[in-house]
Amino acid sequence: MDEDKKFYLLAEIAGWNCSNYSEEYGAKIQNSSAYRTLKYNIPEAEGVFTQDAKELIENYNNLDFNPSTIKECFLLEEKVNYLALHSDPRFYINPFSIVPNYIGSISSLGDLALSINGKDITINEIIFDDSITIEDKKKVVEEKVDYYLYDFEQLVSEAIGNAKSRTNQERKTQNKFFKRTILKFFLDIFLVTFLLFIFTFPNNLFFSNLYNNDYSKILTYVSYIYPIMCFITLIIDVSFYSYRARIYEPINYARRFLKKNSDLLFQSLKRQKEKLLDYIFGAIQTRIELINDLSDFSILSTSYVSLDKIVNIEKEVKKLKYRRLSDISTSLSYASLGVLILTMAVYFISLSINLVI
Amino acid sequence: MSLSIILLIIAPIFGIPLFLLPDNKIRIFSFSFITGFSLVVALIVLDIIYNQFAIRIAKGIYPAVGWFFNNNKELSINEKYRIIFSFVQILAFLLGTIISYVTFNTIYIGKNPSISKKNNQVLNAFWRVIMFFISYLPVCYFLICIRGLSSLSDGFMKPLFNLIYYIGA
Numbered sequence: 001m002d003e004d005k006k007f008y009l010l011a012e013i014a015g016w017n018c019s020n021y022s023e024e025y026g027a028k029i030q031n032s033s034a035y036r037t038l039k040y041n042i043p044e045a046e047g048v049f050t051q052d053a054k055e056l057i058e059n060y061n062n063l064d065f066n067p068s069t070i071k072e073c074f075l076l077e078e079k080v081n082y083l084a085l086h087s088d089p090r091f092y093i094n095p096f097s098i099v100p101n102y103i104g105s106i107s108s109l110g111d112l113a114l115s116i117n118g119k120d121i122t123i124n125e126i127i128f129d130d131s132i133t134i135e136d137k138k139k140v141v142e143e144k145v146d147y148y149l150y151d152f153e154q155l156v157s158e159a160i161g162n163a164k165s166r167t168n169q170e171r172k173t174q175n176k177f178f179k180r181t182i183l184k185f186f187l188d189i190f191l192v193t194f195l196l197f198i199f200t201f202p203n204n205l206f207f208s209n210l211y212n213n214d215y216s217k218i219l220t221y222v223s224y225i226y227p228i229m230c231f232i233t234l235i236i237d238v239s240f241y242s243y244r245a246r247i248y249e250p251i252n253y254a255r256r257f258l259k260k261n262s263d264l265l266f267q268s269l270k271r272q273k274e275k276l277l278d279y280i281f282g283a284i285q286t287r288i289e290l291i292n293d294l295s296d297f298s299i300l301s302t303s304y305v306s307l308d309k310i311v312n313i314e315k316e317v318k319k320l321k322y323r324r325l326s327d328i329s330t331s332l333s334y335a336s337l338g339v340l341i342l343t344m345a346v347y348f349i350s351l352s353i354n355l356v357i
Numbered sequence: 358m359s360l361s362i363i364l365l366i367i368a369p370i371f372g373i374p375l376f377l378l379p380d381n382k383i384r385i386f387s388f389s390f391i392t393g394f395s396l397v398v399a400l401i402v403l404d405i406i407y408n409q410f411a412i413r414i415a416k417g418i419y420p421a422v423g424w425f426f427n428n429n430k431e432l433s434i435n436e437k438y439r440i441i442f443s444f445v446q447i448l449a450f451l452l453g454t455i456i457s458y459v460t461f462n463t464i465y466i467g468k469n470p471s472i473s474k475k476n477n478q479v480l481n482a483f484w485r486v487i488m489f490f491i492s493y494l495p496v497c498y499f500l501i502c503i504r505g506l507s508s509l510s511d512g513f514m515k516p517l518f519n520l521i522y523y524i525g526a
Contacts, residue, residue, distance in 0.1 A: 199509065200503060200507050201425065201506075202427075202428035202506070203428070207508040211508075231366065231367075231370075234370050235369060235370060235373065238373050238374055239373050239377060242373060242374040242376075242377030243377050245377075245378055245379060245382050246377055246378065246379045246382075249379035249381060249470045250471065253381055253466070253467055253470055256466045257466050260466070306469055306471040309470075309471055
């Protein structure tokens with residue numbers, strides 16, 4: 001904090017209106033090296049599945065660079081400095097939730113930061129620090145690994161929450177989609193049944209009109225439009241629901257899996273924690289530097305469920321391709337319902353008056 | 358437009374899901390279609406083993422659906438019975454498939470979609486081929502069996518249709 005700001009802060013406390021200066025400082029903080037570092041580090045944090053990374057991004061997005069008082073300026077600057085420091089991946093990366101093929105600024109478990117006696121220090125530094133006893137080293141590492149496990153369990157809970165549609169809003173959306181799917185399914189069944197009916201029901205009017213096209217009759221047009229509409233609707237519906245099934249498969253699979261095996265998943269997390277502890281304790285005992293082992297203990301995509309895919313499903317659903325296909329499918333259903341009603345009307349009127357209309 | 362062309366045109370409806378559905382869903386659908394398909398085969402086998410099984414089943418149903426054939430003077434009564442039996446078969450296929458889909462969707466867990474993709478590609482392709490045939494063939498068989506009701510011509514696959522089900526036998 002520079003001297004000017006200290007002065008204005010004092011003046012503000014004394015009752016002076018310093019809002020003009022606060023606006024000036026907002027822009028200054030935005031040009032500071034701390035903010036530039038923070039801005040540079042954020043894209044990397046966006047690809048990481050940890051609560052710390054999530055909080056970092058949330059805090060970054062909530063930064064308000066229009067402070068109305070010097071006090072707010074001061075707090076903003078402190079916040080930017082804190083976030084800039086903790087935007088370094090070594091503070092927020094969790095070795096249990098490293099995405100496959102992760103390429104980032106750190107590559108080793110040894111680069112992860114721990115806090116010991118109020119000081120931030122990396123695991124590799126701890127290994128070679130003779131001023132700390134082995135017991136203390138193990139204790140601090142165990143605390144951190146416990147935190148990693150807790151953080152990862154939060155992610156798992158979130159994923160399971162997604163799989164079980166935790167909120168009312170999610171349930172409402174899913175119920176709405178389910179109802180729409182059932183309606184469309186019955187519409188498709190009805191479209192095909194009626195198509196089968198008009199092509200098999202003994203009726204000379206229909207077939208004679210079909211083979212001797214009279215373009216002054218509505219039946220001629222609907223006889224062609226209806227089967228084509230049926231075919232296109234079925235193709236689009238089948239494509240959309242197959243594509244949707246592909247997108248939702250990780251969540252559907254997780255739902256099926258977790259119904260019976262959620263204990264299995266949490267037990268595997270605990271086993272992984274033990275493995276990680278053994279690995280780091282071994283390095284502490286033998287004083288070996290940890291290198292290129294960051295993703296060795298990741299369980300983000302285990303043989304059980306792919307939590308990263310589940311967390312990312314909402315992004316897939318918001319993609320243009322999905323939305324377009326969904327819109328086309330819905331629009332076609334309405335269109336085919338219209339054509340179905342028209343065809344039924346024309347067909348049954350023709351049948352009842354025994355004259356093609 | 359002939360029935361042969363129609364059978365070819367509807368093939369993509371059964372083919373598209375093979376490329377889009379995930380492996381687990383392919384298996385769930387395959388198991389379900391196998392149930393439906395088995396019911397159709399079982400009815401055919403029963404008809405072969407027990408003399409006039411199809412006719413006896415159709416005779417029981419005829420009073421309820423006979424109105425549909427009132428205007429049809431071309432088909433013999435036995436052919437009408439055969440067509441009714443085809444409807445019974447396709448209904449058994451659909452019901453068997455739907456019921457077993459609900460069951461398998463609940464009990465079948467499958468493999469992690471992110472991992473199973475990389476392994477067992479031959480097995481996955483095999484299930485896709487199986488799914489196509491056991492879903493497409495019963496529908497084709499049904500349309501071939503009921504073709505006597507329609508004024509559509511058989512088209513270039515007429516010899517094959519006559520081999521599967523000969524009208525006027």
